[in-house]
Amino acid sequence: MTSRRPPVLVVAVGLVDDLDRPARLLSARRSKPLSLAGRWEFPGGKVDPGETPLEALHREIGEELGVTISVGAEIPGPHDGGWPITHGYVMRLWAATVASGEPQPLVEHDAVTWLDAGAWLSVPWLDPDVPIVEALAARAASPGGLR
Numbered sequence: 001m002t003s004r005r006p007p008v009l010v011v012a013v014g015l016v017d018d019l020d021r022p023a024r025l026l027s028a029r030r031s032k033p034l035s036l037a038g039r040w041e042f043p044g045g046k047v048d049p050g051e052t053p054l055e056a057l058h059r060e061i062g063e064e065l066g067v068t069i070s071v072g073a074e075i076p077g078p079h080d081g082g083w084p085i086t087h088g089y090v091m092r093l094w095a096a097t098v099a100s101g102e103p104q105p106l107v108e109h110d111a112v113t114w115l116d117a118g119a120w121l122s123v124p125w126l127d128p129d130v131p132i133v134e135a136l137a138a139r140a141a142s143p144g145g146l147r
Contacts, residue, residue: 007090011057012044014095014136019072019147022140024114027123031110040123053092067101072146075136085128093132095146
């Protein structure tokens, strides 16, 4: 009898300029591993043992971008609220704005860029992130935005 391990939980942020009327979305370009280098993604990372998802989100964004964030709405995915990103991994994503600092590519990335509304899909996102960008854009255009 084999037991199935629960998927590894990854948290990420859809960093926007405004939660009510988002016009810009931050994307981060992977520098490693080589198989992902040059593709764009939402910044974030794995939840460590003993951490809540939101604690991990704040820690990861501080480590990866050097900023603190104000968290808005979670953008729920199709699988128990999460987004499958690769075999054995599921991601939860929250919209957020920068509370302090200027986003810099500190870890895992060699560039960050703000994408203007209507151009959120203009960079080569990692394949699993494309439906998340689409869901974030749809939610951003709805009444209430990303709060």
